[in-house]
Amino acid sequence: MRISVFMKTGDADTMYYLSALVATKLFSRIDVFRDQSAMPLDGVVYHKNHLFKKGFVRLIERFLSALLQKDRPDMYIGVYEIPHGVLAWFVSRLRRRGFILSIIGNPGHTGLRKGVRLYIMKHMIRCASAVTVTGYRSKQVLKDMGVNEDKVFALPNSIPVELFKDLSIKDRPYDLISLGRISPEKHIDIILKIVQRLAPDLELQVAIAGRGPSVEGIEDMVKRLGLNQQIRMLGYIPDNELESFFNSGKIFVVCSETEGFPRTILQAASCGSLIVSSSVGDIPEIIRNGKNGFLVAPYDNIDEYCSFITQALRDSDASLNMSQRLQKEVHNLFSTESAAKVWVSIFKSV
Template sequence: MSADTTTADRPLTVLLVAETYPPDVNGAAQFGHRLARGLHEQGHRVHVLCARPGPGPSCRAEDGGVVEHRLRSHRAFTHPYFRLCFPWQVAGEIRRVLDDVRPDVVHVQCHYILGRMLVREARRRGIRTVATNHFVPENLEPFLPVPEWVLERYRAVSWRDMVRVFGACDVVTAPTPLAVRTMRSHGFPDTVLPVSNGIRIADYEAHGNERPRADRPATVLFTGRLAVEKNVDVLIEALSLLPAELDAHLELAGDGEQRPALERLARGLGVAQRVHFLGYVPDDELRAAYLRADVFCQPGTAELQSLVTLEAMAASRPVVLADAQALPHLAENGVNGWLFTPGDAQDLAHRLALVLGAPPEERERMGRESRHKVAQHSFPRTLETFLRIYRGDRPHTLRVPSQGPGRFRTRLVSLVR
């Protein structure tokens, strides 16, 4: 990295590398797109290297000033939208992009095909390299139709491979302290940094006297992919167990391979008239869905952060979340919502009833607590942190929780090793 890369007022040229990127709908894709837009808005040159979302040769396009290099890709047959770039088809294109763009920093979002290729090539060229991990092996296990003993082997190999690929990077981050601790427990060094994915909080706040209609039914909201690991079936079952006098409805904003099975489940449990499948909704409609909900629920058990939960909290909604992965860091029992035992529909129904049966002023209080808690996840703060990481500012440090024997200790870790 050249000396003037560290000059605070010099615009940077950043190459973001994403295994999944819009039009894909998931947290990692959303983060990559938000980061690209945020960097561009601050005057930096931003290029994104990602898979082409359909068949065809590699191509270059522009999205609001962000240059996208879409590489030739192939459908992964066990996944509804994930695309694979074969190394022998894209290696030359990757080298050409690096030759043309000449980035100050390469920021990869995954250790799979594109990530590993860019880490290797960037290090060979002496380009500063940053990695953010959005992945745990459980994310892909529902799409691997193999026996459990094979999955156990896959988990072990996947973690070792991730350590090897990301070990060549200058800085490695993950969205939450819990994600960092998970990575350390699988062989990563204690220099991995927690940096929130961040959200634009103002995008989800109510405007002025904006209020939902008083005559609407009590509403539970889930947003996200209708995928196995999201456990939406547990949420539908919980809806069927709620007291009849609550007359609660469930809105599901999102789509996915589990939708037909979930529709059948709702019919079988006799709640089809109270389960509303909204499908994919644009941002303005999603914001409206957050604001009209009485409570947001995330029953998933493979969340490294859950951007949709942060969005609901920014909209001042109480939350009921599975007590798994990073979700316990977002809900405090009785303060801004409740945690429930993962997979336990009866416990989930009980927690939802505590919110839905509470007086309106109590729900409003819990919503205010959610909004207060989400402040630390503001996207401007995330953007500032990554810019410091990109520039390698040595004076700045981050407090990073580190796991000791039976307790947590805190150490100061420089942004530059």
């Protein structure tokens, strides 16, 4: 069997997603259409743009490159609805092949999926042979939209757990760490407010990593609140430094207003960090409040973040027990091999 995948995820996320497909051993070849090549994998052929690197024309080049392939694949996969889900859908219709849509993120996020975008998503789902989402809560969202649940598969994000080990660092330098896209819906500003609120009792050391449109605003807020001595803005963390970064923090904090199933939670947990996260998207499917981490609702409940963080830092033994419990679950349930089993069931159904 041969498949073609359209995607624009980061190099690491691309590798994790494709590794699960490779691990199924179902495919003789996987053609991947994206901006550039990523890590070499057995049977994976990358088709990067040669003529256009930016703008809408690069998508046209990608579309034509897939459409003009000499040998037709058996199935097309689009990762994210727009634009790569649309590209995979169009090519599949023109070449009379099946189409799988992978929704990464919360399909019920009304701030993003509304109007024309929501209409396109629903139409693609109706045409798709199968749809993957990151958890059963997201599957329920699609079911509530009227989607046939038999074609929707919960495909949790996975990681190569062997690349994210707990390095057993006795004194981790940061109390709190955060990594991800720094954008409005991620609410990194809440972390700053937490640090300010706890300042009289706890002088937290915090590392915030990532890039995005809100970086300058967050940096200005750090200065305005006088938190320069407590908060470090690290910017982009290369893939080969992620394990070290996650081992630098005692607590990994997520304050997002909306999420699907962030892979960073799995990476941090695999490295032994305790998770304190907003209770959104599919995150409650892995984090059980007070058992293997802490969940905050609503996402902007600063009092609750402060309470959980204070509790975790003052009772290190309980925190260690929770983080070790989650670490074992991540290794058992969210490995590449676990995701491969889901893909096998998907392709059996289509």
